[in-house]
Amino acid sequence: MSQLPVRSGHPSVSPLESLRLGVRHRQLSASGQIAWRSVRLAMLCTAISLALTAILPGVWRNLLGGAAALCAATWVLKLHWTSVGGRRFWRWSLLISIGMMVVPWSPLIITGRSMLSILLLVLLVLRPYHFLRDLGSGRRALTWLGAMSLVVAFLVLRGPAEATNPLAQVLHHIHGSARFVLVTFWVMCGVWIFLGVRLHFMRMRPKLAVAGLLIAAVPIGLILTLGVLGAWSLLGAGRAEQATAVLADQLDLVASGNLRGPGPFGEGFGEALLAPGEDPADRPWMSDLADAVASAPFDPMPPAIWLDLGGELWAVALTAEDGRPVLVGGRHFGRKQLARLAESTGCLVGMYNESESGWSFGHQDLGDDSGLIGGELFEDSSDSGVVMLAWPKHVRDAVALDTDDDLFILSRMLPFGAAPVEVWRLGDRGLARDEYYVGLHTRPGDALAYFTGRENDLNMVVVIALATIAVIFIFMEAFAFYFGLRIVGGVTGAVGHLHKATEQMASGNLDTSIDVPNEDEFGDLADSFNEMTRAIRIAQEQIVQKELLEAQLETARLIQQRLLPAQMPNLDGFQIAGTSDPSLQVGGDYFDFVEMPDGRLGIAVADVTGKGVPAALLMANVQAGLHGQALHPGTAAEIMGRMNDLLYASTDAHMFVTFALIVLDPTTGEVESVSAGHEPTLLIRPDGSYEKLEAGGLMLGMLPGFEYSEVSAQMDPGDVLVLYTDGVTEAMGPEPVAQLVEDTSATEPVEDEDEDDDELILPFFEDHRLIDLCVARRHDTAEEIRQALLSAVRNFAQDVPQSDDITIVVVKRENAA
Numbered sequence: 001m002s003q004l005p006v007r008s009g010h011p012s013v014s015p016l017e018s019l020r021l022g023v024r025h026r027q028l029s030a031s032g033q034i035a036w037r038s039v040r041l042a043m044l045c046t047a048i049s050l051a052l053t054a055i056l057p058g059v060w061r062n063l064l065g066g067a068a069a070l071c072a073a074t075w076v077l078k079l080h081w082t083s084v085g086g087r088r089f090w091r092w093s094l095l096i097s098i099g100m101m102v103v104p105w106s107p108l109i110i111t112g113r114s115m116l117s118i119l120l121l122v123l124l125v126l127r128p129y130h131f132l133r134d135l136g137s138g139r140r141a142l143t144w145l146g147a148m149s150l151v152v153a154f155l156v157l158r159g160p161a162e163a164t165n166p167l168a169q170v171l172h173h174i175h176g177s178a179r180f181v182l183v184t185f186w187v188m189c190g191v192w193i194f195l196g197v198r199l200h201f202m203r204m205r206p207k208l209a210v211a212g213l214l215i216a217a218v219p220i221g222l223i224l225t226l227g228v229l230g231a232w233s234l235l236g237a238g239r240a241e242q243a244t245a246v247l248a249d250q251l252d253l254v255a256s257g258n259l260r261g262p263g264p265f266g267e268g269f270g271e272a273l274l275a276p277g278e279d280p281a282d283r284p285w286m287s288d289l290a291d292a293v294a295s296a297p298f299d300p301m302p303p304a305i306w307l308d309l310g311g312e313l314w315a316v317a318l319t320a321e322d323g324r325p326v327l328v329g330g331r332h333f334g335r336k337q338l339a340r341l342a343e344s345t346g347c348l349v350g351m352y353n354e355s356e357s358g359w360s361f362g363h364q365d366l367g368d369d370s371g372l373i374g375g376e377l378f379e380d381s382s383d384s385g386v387v388m389l390a391w392p393k394h395v396r397d398a399v400a401l402d403t404d405d406d407l408f409i410l411s412r413m414l415p416f417g418a419a420p421v422e423v424w425r426l427g428d429r430g431l432a433r434d435e436y437y438v439g440l441h442t443r444p445g446d447a448l449a450y451f452t453g454r455e456n457d458l459n460m461v462v463v464i465a466l467a468t469i470a471v472i473f474i475f476m477e478a479f480a481f482y483f484g485l486r487i488v489g490g491v492t493g494a495v496g497h498l499h500k501a502t503e504q505m506a507s508g509n510l511d512t513s514i515d516v517p518n519e520d521e522f523g524d525l526a527d528s529f530n531e532m533t534r535a536i537r538i539a540q541e542q543i544v545q546k547e548l549l550e551a552q553l554e555t556a557r558l559i560q561q562r563l564l565p566a567q568m569p570n571l572d573g574f575q576i577a578g579t580s581d582p583s584l585q586v587g588g589d590y591f592d593f594v595e596m597p598d599g600r601l602g603i604a605v606a607d608v609t610g611k612g613v614p615a616a617l618l619m620a621n622v623q624a625g626l627h628g629q630a631l632h633p634g635t636a637a638e639i640m641g642r643m644n645d646l647l648y649a650s651t652d653a654h655m656f657v658t659f660a661l662i663v664l665d666p667t668t669g670e671v672e673s674v675s676a677g678h679e680p681t682l683l684i685r686p687d688g689s690y691e692k693l694e695a696g697g698l699m700l701g702m703l704p705g706f707e708y709s710e711v712s713a714q715m716d717p718g719d720v721l722v723l724y725t726d727g728v729t730e731a732m733g734p735e736p737v738a739q740l741v742e743d744t745s746a747t748e749p750v751e752d753e754d755e756d757d758d759e760l761i762l763p764f765f766e767d768h769r770l771i772d773l774c775v776a777r778r779h780d781t782a783e784e785i786r787q788a789l790l791s792a793v794r795n796f797a798q799d800v801p802q803s804d805d806i807t808i809v810v811v812k813r814e815n816a817a
Contacts, residue, residue: 029134031131031134032134032135032136035079035131035132035134035135036134036135036139038075038078038079038131039079039135039139039143039146041075042072042075042076042079042185043146043147043150045068045069045071045072045075046068046069046072046150046182046186047150047153048068048072049065049066049068049069049071049072049178049179049182050065050150050153050154050157052064052065052068053065053069053157053158053159053160053175054157054158057161058161059161059168059171061160061161061175062160062161062168062171062172062174062175063171065160065175066160066171066174066175066178069175069178069179069182070174070175070178072178072182073177073178073181073182073185076181076182076185077123077181079131080123080124080127080129080131080185090119090123093115093119094116094119094120096112096115097112097113097115097116097119098112098116099112100112100115101113101116101170101173101174101177102170102174109169109170109173112173113173113176113177116177117177117180120177120180120181120184121184124181124184124185124188125184125188128192129188129189129192132189132192132193132196140193140196141193143189143193144189144190144193144194147186147187147189147190147193148186148190150182150186151183151186151187151190154179154182154183159176159179160172160175160176160179208488208491208492209485209488215484216477216480216481216484220473220477232416232447233417235416235417235447235450236415236416236417236418236440236447237417237419238417239345239346239347239416239417239440239450240416240417240418240419240438240439240440241419242344242345243341243344243345243349243419243438243440244419244420244421244438246341246344246345247306247341247421247438250315250333250337251302251303251304251305251306251315252303252304254304254315254316254317254330254331255303255304255317255318256303286327288426289309289327289426290326290327291430292426292430292431293316293318293325293326293327293431294324294325294326295430295431296325296424296430296431297431298318298325301318301320301325302318303317303318303319304316304317304318305318305422305423305424306333306421306422306423306424306436307330307423307424307425307426307431308353308423308424308425308426308434308436309426310426312332312334313332313333313334313351313423314330314331314332314333315330315331315333316328316329316330317329317330338351345440346442346446346450347416347417347440347441347442347446348413348440348441348442349438349439349440350438350439350440350441351421351436351437351438351439352436352437352438352439353423353434353435353436353437412443413441413442413443414441414442414443414444415439415440415441416440416441416442416447417439417440418437418438418439418440419437419438420435420436420437421436421437421438422436423435423436493516494516494523494525494526497514497515497516497526498514498516498525498526498529501513501514501529501533502529505533505536510533510536510537510540511533511537512533513530513533514526514529514530552613553611555613555616556611556613556615556616557582559613559616559617559619559620560580560582560588560589560590560616560619563590563592563616563619563620563623564580564590564591564592565578565591565592565593568593569593569595569601571601571666572666573666573813573814574664574666574811574812574813574814575781575782575783575810575811575812575814576593576603576782576809576810576811577781577782577783577785577786577809577810578591578593578786578807578808578809578810579786579790579806579807579808580805580806580807581727581790581802581805581806581807582805583727583801583802583803583804583805583806588606588607588608588609588610588611588615588616588618588619588657588805589605589606589607589608589725589727589804589805589806589807590604590605590606590607590608590619590622590623590807591603591604591605591606591723591807591809592604592623592626594626594627594630595630596630596663597631597633598633599665599666599667600663600664600665600666601663601664601666602626602630602636602639602661602662602663602664603661603662603663603664603721603723603809603811604626604659604660604661604662605659605660605678605723605724605725605807605809606619606622606657606658606659606660606678607657607658607678607725607726607727607805607807608622608655608656608657609654609655609656609657610655614655618647618651618655618657621647621650621651622643622647622657622659622700625643625646625647626639626643629642629643629646635663635672635710636661636662636663636672636673636674636710637672637674637707637708637709637710639661639663639674640659640661640674640676640696640697640700640708640710641705641706641707641708643659643700644676644698644700644701644702644703644704644706644708645704645705647700647701648700648701648702648703648704649704651701655701656677656699656700656701656702657676657699657700657701658675658676658677658678658679658699658700658725658726659675659676659677659678659699659700660673660674660675660676660678660679660681660696660723661673661674661675661676662681662693662721662723662811664715664721664811668714669714669715669716669719669813670712670713670714670715671683671693671712671713671714671715671721672710672711672712673693673695673710673711673712673713674695674696674708674709674710674711675693675694675695675696675697676696676697676698676699676700676708677696677697677698677699677700678696678725679723679724679725679726679728679729680692680693680694681693681721681722681723682720682721682722682724682770682771682774683713683715683719683720683721683722684719684720684721684722684774684775684778685716685718685719685778686716686717686718686719686778686779688775688778690771690774690775691713693711693713694711695709695710695711696708696709696710697709715811715813716813717813717814717815717816718778718779718812718813718815719812719813720774720778720782720785720810720811720812721810721811721812722770722774722785722789722808722809722810722811723808723809723810723811724770724789724807724808724809725804725805725806725807726804727802727804727805727806727807728765728770728789728793728806728807728808729764729765729766729767729770730764730765730803730804731764731765731793731796731797731802731804731806732763732764732765732797732800732803733763733764733765733796733797733798733800734797734798734799734800765792765793765796765797769792769796770789773788773789773792774789781812782810782811782812783810785810785812786808786810789808789810790806790808793806
């Protein structure tokens, strides 16, 4: 198993922990922690307020529930206050409006509450919620869920109790204003969070599951909601039509019945318009009514009409005499008759007309003698636009229409349906058509019971059909949900494989691979990941090999440095300077000084083929051979021959050495020079002339028994002897050859036979630069000449990396004193 190397600089952090540290975990700032604490406290106070309002009765509901709501409103305003500019204006405006609300005077309370509502709307709706940015993604999601739950609770649970005295009215308005603040705040929090939702805190699988659930559930929820609302509206419209049909039948009965006696109606109608035997002249207003009927704009004339006489509803029969409508008689339609209509429809029934205060709801007391339950809802019911209100016996426990005395909204009486009723009103200008409505209210459970009752067998057929369709939809949704889960599973499974593989790779396992059957982008990503792991594994192996090579090179450098002389020999009448500048890749350059038994000094410069440790070991062999052979008497050529035979016998066939040996007699200045395939030794005279000592033969180790030739020279005072390796003459510069030819030669450039070869050949330092420099610096000391040569080579190469070792030995004979 391939393992990633562990850095010694981080012993306490594992690779897997390093990967986890690379995952962003957002930490809350100080302001974020304060905001999160305030949000939780505001939610807690709001929940307590809702619970107290739902449980406590009467004034205690407003007192304790309002106190909790006021505390929660204070917290949310404090939380939102950081986003508000012009705080002094807002502070004084809110205080003034609240002060107006606590004064026990109804107009001032209403004005203060309206002013406070406008200020809070502007403050809570139009100002941004900056504190939400300080919360993390997960906490924003929790805030959204909590806010929506609280908003739903506000809708389904009952609100503040109605006020019965000035003090209770103040508590009621304070409680209502605090609830208004809370509802607006939580709704706007939900809106702001929804607009910026990202769900960064969730993993891939639950995130896709949430997305799929929303995509599947939202249409179903909308369809169910529309279905429920549609069924509710259709049922309500049917019941309203039933109520108007009953009223129309009663008009027909009035038009054909005995209007002065009990008639066939029994208790179905109230008192007659005229008692039996009563003369219309005994009632002066009857003449006005008769005149109004005679001049009424009927088109055509109905046999009976509904008539509003001083706020009371009458069913009046008409006839035609001489082409004019004549009042025959009528029956009073009172509370008991409306109650019987409620019994027939099974709903709370009300008769409403449009008053100056607008459409509203109320009822009149039916009395206990009717067997029905009634009660006053409005103290000013005479001005509310409500004529009568009644409900059947089976809903005795229903309390009101527009109050919140029921704990849950599903147990309250809800609007169910309405239908218009044509009613004529007697006024100063005669009869005029007025707008009346018969309105129905019921509870959801009662509506369901009506729909599924035994007397409605056809509805049961509809229910069964709808249930069958619902089951089919459920199966279709289950299939779609399962198919969506399979798709999500394919995506998350591929992501899971990738995540697991990255963790294994982070732990050091480079042999890991991903087998994903997907033929989509995840499959391509898995293939790319496998290619990446293979590339990293190969790169790791290359790194290991490089590190081993660097270790070998370091070992070779140590060997090379130890083989080189630690100091220059001190020879009377001569200056000696030598250096070896290794390249980045260690080669086999070598120079040394050997004292002969006869007092002469051997000066050697060598260049071993190859790099690294093998070249360094061969260099050590050359050094040992030189020092061993120098102990035996002989000329330079003989020493070279014996070294050649020794290296041939002890080295590989592909290993060779170029070698230059100078034997210097310090007393006479005589020099013996032999070269085994090495660069020629330069002898520079004081007058600027020079010689190349090139005698010798093949490189050492190529052929056994090879006889080398040597050359002798006399080194006079002022002469300079220069030995060097090819690292000097073959040092490369940055300029291409074509540029050098263009600058230094006027001849036409030679056309390249290979026109497709665009490679530029870099120039070398070459012999002529070496010779020119040595001649120019011949009067300097040996050390100065050595430094000048090194500086010239480095200046020539500039930024080109050094490819070979540079070795230079300079020997200068001093002038006689």
